[in-house]
Amino acid sequence: MMHLGCGTRAAVIVGLSIVVAVGAGAPAAAATARKTRNVSCALTLFATIEQPAPTAANFGSARCSRPFGTGVQRDSSKTTRTSLTAGRFTGPFKLFFDRGTIRGTFRIRFVTMLSAAYQITGVIYQGTLKITGGTAAYRRVRGTGTIAGTSPDAVRTDLAYRMKLTGVPPLRRGPR
Amino acid sequence: MHPFRRSLRTVLVASAGVATALGIASLTQTASGQGGSSTATSTTATATTNTSTTGTTTTPKAKPKSAKRTVSCKAKLYATRPPVSTALEFALLSCGRPLGKGVQHNSSTVASNAQRTSGSFTGRTRLFLNEGALRGTYKTTFAVAGGKVTYTGTMKITSGTGAFARVKGSGTITGTSTDGVTGALTEKLALTFPPGSS
Numbered sequence: 387m388m389h390l391g392c393g394t395r396a397a398v399i400v401g402l403s404i405v406v407a408v409g410a411g412a413p414a415a416a417a418t419a420r421k422t423r424n425v426s427c428a429l430t431l432f433a434t435i436e437q438p439a440p441t442a443a444n445f446g447s448a449r450c451s452r453p454f455g456t457g458v459q460r461d462s463s464k465t466t467r468t469s470l471t472a473g474r475f476t477g478p479f480k481l482f483f484d485r486g487t488i489r490g491t492f493r494i495r496f497v498t499m500l501s502a503a504y505q506i507t508g509v510i511y512q513g514t515l516k517i518t519g520g521t522a523a524y525r526r527v528r529g530t531g532t533i534a535g536t537s538p539d540a541v542r543t544d545l546a547y548r549m550k551l552t553g554v555p556p557l558r559r560g561p562r
Numbered sequence: 563m564h565p566f567r568r569s570l571r572t573v574l575v576a577s578a579g580v581a582t583a584l585g586i587a588s589l590t591q592t593a594s595g596q597g598g599s600s601t602a603t604s605t606t607a608t609a610t611t612n613t614s615t616t617g618t619t620t621t622p623k624a625k626p627k628s629a630k631r632t633v634s635c636k637a638k639l640y641a642t643r644p645p646v647s648t649a650l651e652f653a654l655l656s657c658g659r660p661l662g663k664g665v666q667h668n669s670s671t672v673a674s675n676a677q678r679t680s681g682s683f684t685g686r687t688r689l690f691l692n693e694g695a696l697r698g699t700y701k702t703t704f705a706v707a708g709g710k711v712t713y714t715g716t717m718k719i720t721s722g723t724g725a726f727a728r729v730k731g732s733g734t735i736t737g738t739s740t741d742g743v744t745g746a747l748t749e750k751l752a753l754t755f756p757p758g759s760s
Binding site for chain 1: 654
């Protein structure tokens with residue numbers, strides 16, 4: 387049996403206990419990062435570039451499920467037309483919330499409905515999005531999702547996001 | 563002692579020493595808070611007081627003070643509809659440190675004269691930034707002259723979230739617009755950051 391001095395033994399015990407204590411926090415953080423959460427958002431966007439145009443951009447307010455809450459979106463995109471009344475938008479977007487931001491890219495197909503007098507009577511949107519990063523509390527958020535929505539005039543658009551996200555921090559309780 | 567036993571003992575003692583040092587370092591780091599909040603410590607003063615019982619001089623830790631900063635923001639404004647009785651606006655924000663870039667969201671009621679050549683916007687504002695958000699109120703007067711709208715007003719920041727929690731302050735708004743829908747504003751904010759914040 388190896389003999390260690392009293393002081394040496396104490397140092398070993400302190401060292402090992404600290405290592406164990408530090409290591410115990412790691413699985414919890416890893417579990418939070420791996421856990422996939424379903425997050426939905428309802429957005430009302432306003433076009434800042436009148437269509438039809440080769441590019442598009444929007445500002446809008448967002449109301450998302452926990453822990454995100456309310457915020458705003460800013461996006462810009464390239465417009466690719468596949469016909470006179472249909473096409474797709476592809477580009478980056480960023481959602482700003484109280485505790486940070488998430489950013490990513492989207493790809494939306496649109497179909498414009500016209501009246502007999504060639505007036506826009508509505509637009510239908512359907513697409514996908516990818517969350518590639520974030521800031522502050524949402525810096526580890528990643529994921530994918532779907533987009534669906536309509537617009538009565540191609541200026542104001544109501545969209546619904548359904549996302550599957552990882553790295554979402556738990557809801558913080560108490561005063562912010 | 564067997565040479566192997568001696569080396570094993572050395573390794574154990576060394577690893578315990580390293581682990582202890584790491585533990586102490588991590589605890590010290592946790593106690594000192596996040597690394598980015600260097601500006602708050604710059605305002606910290608060390609006070610010297612005399613104790614009445616012993617007569618000796620001690621130097622207790624002074625309470626960290628809040629930091630006051632003047633931050634200027636450029637806002638590229640976009641009104642979602644022509645402002646008649648109410649206005650809903652978004653703006654692309656570019657602010658000085660520590661706010662950075664973001665998006666501003668204003669909602670207000672509009673009061674104007676019959677000719678709609680002058681009036682005011684009174685409402686709420688939210689500044690969404692990468693590290694948090696600021697909330698407040700604003701009042702801006704506008705005057706139309708020579709095909710240009712001129713804005714002058716004040717803003718009050720009442721609360722914040724994220725990295726800007728408990729930030730308060732006030733400021734001024736100036737700007738112009740050629741069409742009443744898009745505009746360029748400058749916001750100069752005098753903000754008070756709580757101790758330990760950015």
